[in-house]
Amino acid sequence: MSHFSAVPAAPRAGDSSGRAGLALETVGITKHFGAHVALDDVSIKVRAGTIHALLGENGAGKSTLVKCVMGEYKATRGQVLLDNREAAIDGIRDAHRRGMGMVYQHFTLVPSLSAAENLVMARADVPALIDWRAEKQKLRAFLERMPLRVPLERPVASLAAGERQKLEILKQLYLARRLLILDEPTSALTPGEADEVLSLLRTLTRSEGLTVIMISHKFREVTQYADEVSVLRRGRLAGAGTVGALSVDAMSRMMVGDAVLREAAPRRAWHGAPQPVALEVERIGADDDDGLPAVREVSLAVRAGEVVGIAGVSGNGQAQLVEVLSGQREASSGRMRVGGRAYRPRRAQMRAGKVFCLPEEPLRNAAVAHMTVAENIAFRVFDAPGLRGLGGWLSPARIRRHALGLIAAYRVKTASPDEPIGNLSGGNVQRAILSRELSGEVEVLIVANPCFGLDFASAAEIRARIVEQRNRGAAVLLISEDLDEILELADRIAVMSEGRIVYDAPASETDQPAIARAMAGEATVAAADR
Structure with missing residues (x-):
């Protein structure tokens, strides 16, 4: 018989005393989006007071899994257990009441508010009339216990990306979360800042029992800071184990399965006079x-x-x-x-x-999302003689044939060259735009x-x-x-x-x-x- 856990009283914001990490288990989590199976019978165990790394390629199901855990998605089948008791998590607010929090890859702070205002306004118990002098004193006392520093008075819009990333993590710690999910937590940090943040989290897991689930593509961070790892591939659990018992090669193979990774050619040495x-x-x-x-x-x-x-x-x-x-x-x-x-x-x-260019976020900066893959690939050469039809008019058939060759050469996964490029995964958008920029x-x-x-595989290819x-x-x-x-x-x-x-x-x-x-x-x- 299943036992549903009562929602515990949340610790007071800024007070980490007595915080005990939550143990998490997913049992047979399955999630369908129409006919698409995003998760298929995924079961993982996250021990309380540990850092658990979640690895997998884009589209492997990592984000879907943590959104099911946080109550953003309702699983088609399966259970979520907190401290060995089944928990029916009804949305983000319910997850927060249970002591769970998440730091997303994209910032969720309010740019026009100061760091202090973002922290205080994130609380569930914000009073109708805020005594800002008292609140800021409490915030400074909280920050004195943290090795991370952010300016409290400045608007978030004026902070550097690294400072915003620190503030996102500090916000969750200030809210006294017992289980913290981090999606690429160091993407906007210097190596020193990344080590600072991850060292803090590891210290909190040891000293206060905080439980951390970390989605990452960086093996150095995983091997240096995580205790255990679970690997998803195509919506299924591909493997799991303690980090010390798994090599980077073993984790890589779990991620890509039998896919052949593209190896970079040996770097050519240039001899003689310097190149122009x-x-x-x-x-x-x-x-x-x-x-x-x-x-x-x-x-x-x-x-x-x-x-x-x-x-x-x-x-x-x-x-x-x-x-x-x-x-x-x-x-x-x-x-x-x-x-x-x-x-x-x-x-x-x-x-x-x-001169050719692959800008950051190519779907936003180098593509037209509602246009087809073939049309986006043709942007460089649509008016070249080989692609024009009779009378100089555009030839959709020739544009399509041109794209088919590049789609095959660059292994762009798309249902058809007529698919809107906005429907492709991030890695396949990159491949499509790169095929265009390197076609000559x-x-x-x-x-x-x-x-x-x-x-891992897409990065190796690029x-x-x-x-x-x-x-x-x-x-x-x-x-x-x-x-x-x-x-x-x-x-x-x-x-x-x-x-x-x-x-x-x-x-x-x-x-x-x-x-x-x-x-x-x-x-x-x-x-x-x-």
Whole structure:
């Protein structure tokens, strides 16, 4: 006979004394969306007072599972057990009353409110008349017990992405959650900040019994901080175990099954005289959407056959720099050259200079969601002679045939080239746009966060394509907030901070601690001679 748990009284906000972590178990959770089976008989156990990593490719069912746990979705079949008693969780508020909380991949803070206001207003017991002096004293007392620091008085809109991520986690700890679910919790943090956050959570699991479920694609974080791991593949549990007993290779194989991972080609060594400069940026400046300086006198050069990686915490001008280089934002100062010639990022000059771009979030920045996969792939070449029909009119049949070849070559999973591209998964949108941008001869390739949020196999595919272009002689400018990705791909590494290049060194002459210090603003190193 099933026993339904009574909802316990929630601990008072800011008071972690007496907090005991919740043990969680899912038993045969199945979730259907119409005919689609998103979860199929998934059973996992999360011990109280531990960090449990949840791994899987995009579309494996991770988000669906935690939403069933949090009551956002009602499972088609199966049970959720809290502390060994069945719990019928009726929505997010019920989950919160039971001591459960979640930090989402996308921020849920109110931008116009201060950090203090976001924390206090998140409580279930907000009084009608708030004594802000007393509340802020309590908040400061709470923060003194935390190694993380955020400015309480500033509006959230003015905080850097890393500060917002810390605030999201602090909010859940302030609300005294007993079980905390984190979706990619370190995506907007420097390596040092990531270690700071995860170390805090591990300490709280040991000292106060907090239970943490962490969705992550970063094996370093999993192996260093998690106690146990469960792996989902295509909606089913592919494997589970203690982290110490599972190698990275074993976890990878659970994630991808019998799929063949794309391996990057060996990096080509260039001998003799240095390769020519293909892309040169000189003292470029640009303003953000509010008219404030975002890019400040950035100068850099990328040689043919070289990957220059720009690292940095989100919000330090990288996005605006990519927009300037791709023609989506006007530069306020400076100049650019491609192949030694003056360059303005307009369609004709990009075609002449063989400049291609994979921007961040390509579905939003490089595609039209309601148009078909074939039409999106044809954006670069729709007016080329081979794709035009009689009288110069567009030929849907030729556009479709052109797309079919690239869909096959880049392994884009789509029901049809006539499918709206907005229906594809993130990894397949990336593949489709990359197939478009690499379909011709490439001399300059600009890519921004190409693997953000992608699964293991999709990331391996994208990175292999980037290395291929580098080996063919393309100059690659890689902007990424994933330092592991920068270290894997770059020949030279620069760091942007507050809109400026503050560090620049060959990859062979630097290391992660030095780069991380520059990202955190603790070190400024003069740019190397180019």
